[in-house]
Amino acid sequence: MCQPLTGSQKNRPVGRPLGVTILAIIAIVAGIQSLGTGLALVSFSTTLEKSISGIVSIIGLGFLIVGLSHLLLARGYIKGRERARRKGRMIAVFAILLAIAGVIILPAKLAPESPVWTVFFNVVIILYLGRPRVKAFFASRSGR
Numbered sequence: 001m002c003q004p005l006t007g008s009q010k011n012r013p014v015g016r017p018l019g020v021t022i023l024a025i026i027a028i029v030a031g032i033q034s035l036g037t038g039l040a041l042v043s044f045s046t047t048l049e050k051s052i053s054g055i056v057s058i059i060g061l062g063f064l065i066v067g068l069s070h071l072l073l074a075r076g077y078i079k080g081r082e083r084a085r086r087k088g089r090m091i092a093v094f095a096i097l098l099a100i101a102g103v104i105i106l107p108a109k110l111a112p113e114s115p116v117w118t119v120f121f122n123v124v125i126i127l128y129l130g131r132p133r134v135k136a137f138f139a140s141r142s143g144r
Helices: 007-011 018-045 052-077 082-105 115-129 131-142
Strands: none
Touching: 018 052, 018 115, 018 131, 052 082, 082 115, 082 131, 115 131
C-alpha cells in the first residue's frame, strides 16, 4: 500500500518509477515506428494517382505528427514533466475513444489487431499515471 507523503517528503524529488521508464521506452518505439510509417506514406504517395495521392500524403503527415508527439511525450516522461503525465492520460483517453469507434465498426474479437486491446492498454496507462507514487514523481520534478 502507498503511504501518503508527509510535508518534508513532498519537497524531496521522488525517484522515477520503473513503469514510467517503461512507458517512455514504449513511447520512443511507437514514435520511431510512426515516423517511419509517415515517411514511407509521404514518399509512397508520389507514385500514386492524383486522386488518392493527397489523401495518402495527409495520412503520412498525420503519422509524422503523431511520431514526433510520442518522442516529445517520452522526453517528458524521462524528465518527469507533469505536463507529459497529463498529456499522456489525455492521449490515452483519445485512443480509447477511437478504439471504441473501431469496436463499433469492426467485429469485436481478441485478435492482436483488435481495438479491444487498445482500450485495455490505455486504461492501464490512465490508471498507472494516476497512481500516487507516479503523481508524486512528476509533481516533484515539475516544481509543484
